[in-house]
Structures are given as structure tokens and as C-alpha cells.
Amino acid sequence: GVAGPNIAKVPSGKGLKDYQEIYNDIAGKIEENLDYDGGAGFYGQLVRLSWHASGTYDKNTKTGGSFYGSMIYDPESSDGANAGLAAGRDFLYEFAVKYPWISRGDLWTLGGVVAVQESGGPKVPWRPGRVDSFDKRDIPPPGNLPDASEDGKYVRNLFKRMGFGDRETVALIGAHCLGKCHTHNSGYEGPWGPSFNMFTNDFFVRLLQGWHVRKWDGPKQYEDDESNSFMMLPTDIALKEESYFLKYVKLYAADQDLFFKDFSKAYAALLELGVEYPRGSKPFLFKTIDEQES
Numbered sequence: 423g424v425a426g427p428n429i430a431k432v433p434s435g436k437g438l439k440d441y442q443e444i445y446n447d448i449a450g451k452i453e454e455n456l457d458y459d460g461g462a463g464f465y466g467q468l469v470r471l472s473w474h475a476s477g478t479y480d481k482n483t484k485t486g487g488s489f490y491g492s493m494i495y496d497p498e499s500s501d502g503a504n505a506g507l508a509a510g511r512d513f514l515y516e517f518a519v520k521y522p523w524i525s526r527g528d529l530w531t532l533g534g535v536v537a538v539q540e541s542g543g544p545k546v547p548w549r550p551g552r553v554d555s556f557d558k559r560d561i562p563p564p565g566n567l568p569d570a571s572e573d574g575k576y577v578r579n580l581f582k583r584m585g586f587g588d589r590e591t592v593a594l595i596g597a598h599c600l601g602k603c604h605t606h607n608s609g610y611e612g613p614w615g616p617s618f619n620m621f622t623n624d625f626f627v628r629l630l631q632g633w634h635v636r637k638w639d640g641p642k643q644y645e646d647d648e649s650n651s652f653m654m655l656p657t658d659i660a661l662k663e664e665s666y667f668l669k670y671v672k673l674y675a676a677d678q679d680l681f682f683k684d685f686s687k688a689y690a691a692l693l694e695l696g697v698e699y700p701r702g703s704k705p706f707l708f709k710t711i712d713e714q715e716s
């Protein structure tokens with residue numbers, strides 16, 4: 423960052439219990455809004471917010487990432503790739519008011535962890551300590567987030583810029599099990615499968631089935647041969663066109679536990695891009711609402 427390394431700084435006196443309280447509040451609000459977006463709820467929205475807050479990271483310049491919570495500022499807020507994410511930021515804003523000590527970067531990444539865990543996904547280790555910046559120089563330039571119309575080579579290079587290899591890249595894109603595309607955000611339309619409010623390996627299972635280019639006025643996207651009701655982006659289809667990605671698609675389609683294990687690791691790393699933690703800092707593992715009730 424502008425002022426030097428982005429060293430995590432946890433607000434004084436705050437620990438697991440405090441963040442679990444926010445986790446529970448976010449989970450409660452998700453539960454009250456399960457009908458949002460045609461039954462998708464806020465799971466997909468919150469995971470996408472956490473990913474776009476983090477995925478601006480450039481390992482070569484050590485810029486971008488979730489540390490500064492900069493997405494509320496131009497030109498990051500108006501980056502076309504971030505269209506629609508005000509819904510997620512607005513959803514979480516009441517917790518920024520209720521818990522004024524949490525930073526935006528912590529709140530947005532924590533929201534993603536809640537969404538993954540509460541929709542049935544793996545536990546995601548998470549560490550606090552991102553610090554809000556009001557400095558314009560800490561806002562990443564637009565154009566760092568992926569363009570869905572591109573091919574496999576582009577996807578490989580883009581995730582490499584964040585520091586990820588092919589296996590992590592494929593695992594991360596498995597988050598497309600959740601939520602939908604919206605013409606008013608990206609131009610693309612529809613969910614990737616029928617269980618878009620549940621975290622599963624269904625994205626990979628479906629990807630291996632038959633897909634054809636959809637005939638419509640919108641941007642090039644694919645629809646499934648079987649029902650014509652689900653979608654894939656060109657970059658999703660690229661995961662089966664390139665052998666260096668396809669082997670992992672097959673692994674994850676056959677073994678949901680393996681997908682969960684790899685996703686958890688890669689997603690935790692994604693959320694921490696550009697954040698430096700003091701040696702020995704230990705991640706929190708949050709209990710789901712179900713675990714706390716039983």
C-alpha cells in the first residue's frame with residue numbers, strides 16, 4: 423500500500439466471540455431474506471462481493487485486495503465488473519453501524535465466509551485486521567477483475583496475477599454453484615444450476631454435461647442441452663476446453679469433499695490477498711448457526 427506494508431491490525435480487545443456475534447447477525451439477516459433474487463437469497467451476492475473486494479490483487483505491484491475496503495470509492499465502485507455489488511454492501515452496512523470497530527474489508531470478507539458456511543459449504547478459516555483507507559492512492563484501478571467473454575489462457579494468466587495456480591483457479595470458480603447472473607449487472611442471465619442457494623460441487627457436475635451456445639440478443643453464453651434452463655459463461659466453458667483445467671473439473675465433479683477442502687483453502691487465501699499477518703496469528707473458525715443450536 424501507499425503507506426507501506428498492509429499489516430493486519432485487530433481492534434483492541436476483539437476476539438473470536440466478537441466476530442462470531444457479527445457472523446450470527448449476518449446469518450440471521452440472510453435467513454430473513456431467503457426469497458431475495460428469486461430464491462437465491464444473499465449467498466451468491468455476498469460471496470461475489472468478497473471475491474471482487476479481494477480479486478483486484480496484483481502480486482507484482484502488491485496492490486489491490488481487500489485490505490483497504492476501497493470498493494466504495496471511484497473508480498473501483500464504478501468498475502463495470504462491480505455492477506450490482508452495492509446490494510451486498512448495503513445489506514452489510516447495518517453491521518458496520520452496529521459494530522463500528524469492524525473495517526469494511528473485514529466485514530465484506532466475513533460476509534462471504536458466512537454465505538459459504540451457511541449455504542452448506544466448507545468451514546473457511548478467516549482472520550480479521552484489514553484497515554479502512556480514505557486515501558485515493560489505495561484504490562485499485564479498474565480492469566483487474568476477470569472478463570467472462572475470454573478464454574482459458576486469459577483465465578490462467580489473470581489468476582496467476584493474483585498468485586493462484588490452475589488447481590486453485592478451478593476450485594475458486596466452483597463458487598458459481600451459488601447465485602445467478604443478471605442482465606442488469608453483467609449482461610449475462612441465469613443461474614448455473616437448480617440449487618443456486620446451496621454450496622455444492624454441482625457446478626462441476628453440470629459443466630461436464632452437454633452445453634450449446636444460447637440463441638439470444640445478449641452476450642455469448644451457453645445453455646444446457648438437457649433443459650435449456652441453466653447457463654455457463656465462456657470462461658466457465660473454458661475450464662473444460664483446456665486440459666490443464668479439465669483434470670481438476672473432473673476431480674471436483676467426482677468428489678465433493680475434495681472440492682470443499684480445496685475451495686476452503688483457496689478462498690481463505692483469496693480473502694487474505696494483500697494482507698500481512700503477524701507471525702503466529704491464528705485464523706478463526708466460526709460455528710454455523712446449526713452447530714450453535716444443536
Ligand code: ZEM
Pocket residue numbers: 462465466467469470473506568569570571577594595597598600601602603604605606607608609610655657689
Ligand atoms: Zn463470478 N461471476 N466470475 N466468481 N460469481 C458472476 C457471478 C458470480 C466471473 C464472472 O464474470 C461472473 C468467480 C470467478 C469469476 C460468483 C463468485 C465467483 C457473474 C454475474 C459474472 C459475469 C454477475 C451478475 O450479473 O450479477 C468470471 C469471468 C470469473 C473468473 C474467470 C470466483 C473466483 C468467485 C468466488 C470465489 C458468485 C457467487 C456469483 C453470483 C452472484 C449473484 O449475485 O448471485
